[in-house]
Each structure stands twice: as C-alpha cells, then as structure tokens.
Amino acid sequence: MSNFKILAAALPFAVMATGAMAADETIAVFTKNQTNPYFQTVRVGADAAAKSMGAKVVHYIPTKPDSIPEQLSQIEDVIVKKPSAIVFVPVDYKAMVPGVEQINDAKIPVVNVTDRSAGGKFLAFVGADDYSLGLETARYLLKEMGGKGNVVILEGVKGSLTNVDRVRGFNDALKEFKDVKLLASQPANYQRLQGLQVMENLMQSHPQIDGILAANDAMAVGAIEALDGANRKAKVVGINGTKEAVDAIKANKLLATGDYNGFLQGCIGTMAAIRALRNETIVTEVVLKPTVVNASNYQPYDRPLESRACPSWSEVEAISTKTN
Amino acid sequence: MTDHALSPSRPLRLPSVPGVAISLVGLVLLFAFSSPGFLSTGNLSNILVQSVILLLIALPMTLIIMTEGLDLSMGAVLTLASLVLALIIVSTQSLILGLLGALAVGLAFGFVNGSLVAVLGIPPFVATLGTLGAAQGLALIVSDGQSVVGIPRFVRQAYSGTVAGIPTPILIGIGFYALFHVLLYYTRFGTYIRALGGNRDALTLAGVRWRPILIAVYMLGGSMAGVAALLMTARMNAGHPTAAIGMEFDAIAAVALGGTSFEKGNGWIFGTLLGVLTVGVLRNGLNLMAIPSSVQVACIGALVIFALFIDGMRSHKS
C-alpha cells in the first residue's frame, strides 16, 4: 500500500515528463562493498534519484568487499534478469572490462560511476578523480603547515586503484613544497585500528611529526586517537568526507577531509540512466571537482544523508564537462 | 581437529543422500519456483561456468584436507600465478609460456608448502598461512600493486569460448573432475593419499616413503592454482594483485560442505563437486531474487551450518 502511495505521488511527474511506464523501470546499481561509508552515500544518492523519478533500484554489492570474481558473477546473473539500465561502479577499472562488455552485448544501457572504466561502452561517466582529490587535500594540509615540517603518509589497501591514485596525488603535492620532509609512507589498509597502531609505531621513531596524510577518513581518525594517546599534536587530513570526519573537524581534531561527493555521483548517475530510458537528453560526462571540507565549509555535510536532495537536471548540466 | 572423535561410534561417512545433496536439490527447487529465468539454459550454463574456478582449487583442496592438511595459500598463489601469467603473455604474446610460468609458480609454492609440512613438520595451517603472506607479498612486488593489462584477445577464449556449443570452462571443469576422481579412486597415489590421513603409521610400516607423496599432494594443489589462474586471467582479461584473495576459504567451505572431514582421510570428491555447485546455485539464485547483499552473507553462513547439521543428524542416528 505504501509503495503504491509513493508511486502514485511520483507518477504524475513521470507521466508529465515522458508518459513512460515508470513502474517498469528497474535500475541495477553496482557498488564495491558494504563496509566503506562512501559507497553507502552513492547508494543513498541512487535511491533518492530513483524515488524522485518513480523508478525502482536494486543494489548489487559483492558479499566479499571489492571482490572482482564476485562482481563479474553478479553481472552475469543480473544480465539474466535484464534490468532496464545499470549504474556501475567497477571494483577494478581494468579487470572489470570483460563484465562491461557482457553488459554491452546484452544491450543493457549502463552509466559508469566513480571509477572510470578502462573499456566498454557507457551512456555517461559520472565521477571524480582520486588523483586530484589526493593532490588538493595534501596541498591544503601543506599550506596550513606553512609549507614546512615533517609529514607521514598512511596508505590504503595496496593494489586498490583509489589508493594508488590518492597516494600519487599526495606525493605530487609534496614535490611542490620543498621544505616539507616525508618521513615515512606506510600501509594501514584503510583500517581504523591499523591507522592507530601504525601511527603509534611511527611516533616512536619520529619525535617530530607535523602533518599526517591519510588515504581515507577511518585511518585519519585512528591516527588522531594515537596522537591524543601520546599527547602529541599534528595536523591530520583524510579523504571521503564521512560524517565521522565532519564531526572530527567540528571538534577541531581533524584539519580537513577531501570529498568527491558520492551522494551526488549516485544521484546524477541514476538520473542519467533513467533519463536515457525515457529518451531525454543526458550529459555524457560529469567530473565533480574535489572539495576539501574544513572548518569553514563543513555545514552542508553536517546533516543526515537521507535528508539531502538530488540536484535538478539543469544544475547537473551546469557542472557537466561533456554533453551530447 | 578432533571434533569427530567426540562420538566414538561415528561411522564412516556414506555417500547416501548427505546434507549437501539435500541442500542443492532444495535450493534448485526453491529458485526454480521463486525466480523466473533461473532454469533457463543460459542461466544454468552461467552457474556452471562461474563455479569452475572454485572447483579447480576445491578438487586438490579435498586431497590436501584428506591428508589432514590444509592449504591457506591457494588464493594468494592463484593471484600470483595469474599475475605472472599476465606479465609473460603481455611481454611474449605466448599463451604457452604464460601457462608454463603460472604452473611453475604454483609448483614452486606447492613444493615449499609440502616441504614445510612434510619435512620440517610445521603444522599446515601455520605453514600455509606464512606462504600466503609470501605469495601475497610477491604478487604486490611483481605488479607494484597495479593491474596488469594489455593481454591479447585470444586469451579470452579460454574463458568465454565454446567447443561444440559448450563453454570451454565447463569442459575444463569436467575434465579435471574426471582426472581427480580417477586419481583418487583408481591409482596407487590415491590409495596413499587416503592412507596419509587416517593411517600414516601403516604407510611407514609398509615401507612407503610418505613424505614425497605428501609434497606431491601440495604440488598438485599449486599446479591447479596455476591452471585456475589461466581461467581467472582470461575472465578478467587482466592480472590483478588482489583478485583471488580469500578464495581458499570458499574452497575449504565447499570441500567441508561436500562431506569431507578434517581428519582420518575421510573424503568424498563427488561431494566437493556438489559443494561447489551448491555455493554457485545459492549465490546465483539470491542475485536473481535481488536479495540484499547483507542478507546473502547471512544465507551463505546458514547454508553451510545447515548442510553439516543434516550430516551430523544422519551419522548420529546410525
């Protein structure tokens, strides 16, 4: 009954816009894992877009985080079901290309979100790049440090694309600041506990650490706990713009977190897929600018995801980088 | 692991309608009724093709477990072999050289595992946990943490090609299943493997040098990881440094689901096949029904417990 009400509420808009059978549109949304808060924001964005446009979303998430074989199997299974369209975050941008080609062969329209696939045909790409995110976030920290001092890097999971690009961004930013010394670059595998323990260990061998570049927020927050425990101070930045990081910024513990807005990516990707199904114009590429969230601009991030709203399509067109 | 010994009257596991068969038939019926498209030829071939890579490492895992051993390094060795295969193919364009490289990696790790267990007497769990780290580390080192791409198209055929209308992976799976079946039940090597688990002392008394045999079992496991690496690489058309991490636990679960016990050489290779298929059917069916991922995770756990529970009931009654 409640479903019917939502449909009934959404239907007039859909009908006004297209006259299509809104209830039959099923969008399969693929994300990398169910543990990283970032992908939760993508999913909530996709849900919000679909709800406002009167379509249905089904989520496919590997039961093992970031599992390539499992996402490939899920694609093969989903093709049997023939959803109207797919919104696709590849767990690996190179290894998932055969999966994308299978989707193409099955003639299911697909929008690429977050990580740009190395191959296959897509209606559109909506994402950001981890490299510039790492670069901008690191630049912000290094400027705040006055361009001098000692820093350490906490790396994510070795071999994951996000980590490779973020750490490359960190290192390129470091090259711009000659007076900043990189003391160590150690893996903490995107894990909070490892972030804490690796930081505790690094503090033993380095008496003076002024800045910490963490490749995600969980490690950054872990590192802050390590600093607190040792009564030491350093400026810390993380990446992902999670609620927890925003709270830490408010509490003046975290300097900043780089964000590329998973919510918006989920919204725009899903909107593009649905609009394409209804033969409406879409944009073919939206690359969101990285935002460095800090004490002066955290307010928009400081509210529950579910209460955020997707942008209107004209706003999307305004920030798009390519249109057809 | 002596859980079984707690009930001294526990009989040898008989291959008559065990828990895994009940689970498999039950799941197939459930999905056939609840999910249109499940029984289509396309989807059934889907399930079989998806199951082959797991089968290829679950088969030797069955033998290893029958020797009261375990190989936790298999997923990592598969990953490393897949990277080596990809790197060689990219630089030489030769599938044969690549496959030889992958097999060499598998055999080398199998040899190290087998030697640690058979010669140095290190418990298999720890020995292979150590080589897991080593293989994973080498995978990161040879790939520098990046995917290896640029593999020529023809390699894809190993996974996506067909012979007489049947997908190649299914044929490879059937071939290797037959091979292992014959190996275990119709050769002296198979007899030794079964004796290694339950009756090692008897082997010694009979003058059989069991250490080389045990090493050979682990090397067989390594070489199968090499074969699986070919299919894995062909499937992704790339080598990836984390691709098969953790797959050893899926394989161990499939073997246990199939009724092979962790002691006394009490194994059933057909059960492993059923175990692999059950996991494949479950995952496919849950995806078709669009069950949320978190619930899928719980379902897999419940199924594993259920199948073994049925087995426990059966042996308890008899």
Place this chain on the structure above:
Amino acid sequence: MSIASNASAGAPRIHLSQDMQQIIYRLLAAGLLCLALSLATDAFLTSNNILNVLRQASLLFFLASGLTLVILTGGLDLSVGANIGLSACLAATVIKATGSPILGTLTGLATGCVIGICNGLMVAKLRIPSFIATYGMLWVLHGITYYYMAGETIHGFPPGFRQIGSGHFLGIPIPVYLMVGFLVAGTVFAQRTVWGQQIYAIGANPVAARLTGIPIDRRLILVYAFSGAMAGVASIVFLARLNSAEGDIGEALTLPAIAAVLIGGASLFGGVGSVFGTFIGALILTLVLNGMNLLSVNANWQPLVTGVIVIFAVWLDMYGRRKA
C-alpha cells in the same frame, strides 16, 4: 600435524619440563626478534615503544587467549573477528542510546558470550565440525552486522569509558593491566584447575576423556562461550581505544589471532599449548609489525616479511620441541 599424537592423554603435568623448554625456545624467538630490532633502530628499545608494543599486543591477546582454550580442545573458532564486529556495534548503540558505559560494556560482553554459546551448542550438541560451524557463524554475523550498520559508523563515547582503552595508571596503559590480568587468570585456570586439566584431556584424547567421565559437552560449550566472551572484551577495549564502531572492525584480526595461538606452540589437534605461549605468539606478531613501521619497510614487502617470520618462528619452536 602428527606431532600432536605424541602428547599422551590427560596428563600434561608429566611434560612440565618439556613445556618449560618449549617456552624457553619461544621466548628465544621473541628475544632474537627484539635483539635484531634494537640493533636496527634506536627507537625500538625505549620504554615508550615497549609499552606501545604491549598495548598493541593486548587486543590480539584478548582474542587469542579465548581461542587458545578452544584450540586446546581440538576445535577452532573462526568467528572471533566477526564476533568483535557485532559485539562492538551493539555495545556502541547501547552506550549512545542510554549514555551508560556500564550497560554498553555488559551488552558487548553478553553479545560475545551468547555468540560463543551458539558456537558451543553447534559443536557439542549438533556435532558440526568446529571449523565449519564457526565459519558459517562468521558469515551469519557479518550479514547481521552489515545489515544493522548499513555502511555507517557510530562514534564519540564518554571520556570515562575511553579510559579502558586509552587511559594510563602509574604510567602504564590500562589495556596492559587487563592483559596481565587475563594472562594470569587464564594460566591459572588452564594449568591449576580441574576444569582446565579436563580441557587439556578432551583435546589430547577425547575418547579417554569421555570414559573417565568428563562432561565433554559442557566443557566444550564453556570454552566456546569463553572464546566469545573474550571477543566481547576485545570489542570493548577496541571501542574505548578507537572511539568508534563500524561493521568490519574485527575482520583483519581473525587470522592473526589464530596465528598467535599456533606460533605460541598450540596444536590444532588439541591437547597441546598454553595461554602464556599464546601471549608470546601475540607479542611476536606485534613486534614484526612494529619493527616494519619503525624501519619504514616498503608496503609491498610487508606481507612477505610477515609470512617468512611466522614460518621461521614456528620452525624454531618445532626444532626446540624435537630436541626436547
């Protein structure tokens, strides 16, 4: 694994001198590691770093000490890591909802304990092999936790509660006191009580144990409950240290915990091992990580180095045992 069969049934006392020798060899392995590290870097042999290593080892030890008893009976508990995840998330929810750290702590301990009892019932009453019962439980717990948390985190706990994880008393971290407490209690329980001796007997020779009238089922349920409760303890210390709960916090701890028990000289066939050995095992694993961070070992090499050292430590132990 044939070594286990040498351990004669139900009479570990006879091996006391052998046990001593094994413990000496194990201490030797840890000592060699310490020596190598103190030669390699000045930062290692400082009181700060030693307390740091002990505090880091404590979390692993809590988990591994409960697991030791399970392994002594010839079983295995693969669900401990997933157990931490769910226990921590429920405890965090209760602390947030009621503001009472005591209720939260009780929730965490109770959750861990109940999960342990379920494992025990499956193994003792349903006769499911422990490897499979707890592996199934691992998936079930992950499923529940992921569903419950939906990719979010719970963070920010009262300062008083946080003392459990990050506080000090007389300059020594609280978790280190807890570790010593559990080490003494565990050792006394296993070596000096009837129940403890019965647990050794069950692992060494279950048939003989049954014939001598040991209530095997009840003892088995006890050890799994204990293992679960220790996971509950670890989850509380975890929360107090990291100030945050998320679904996958324990995932990376299961294999290291099992490795710690086995490096500590326990056999998966039961009847052999000790809580003190496990303590050394946890210490060795923590030292390896600490050393690699202090020396800034390249991230790509770290799994390889860990793997080789694990094998070497166990081999040294085996060598010592064979000479004894």
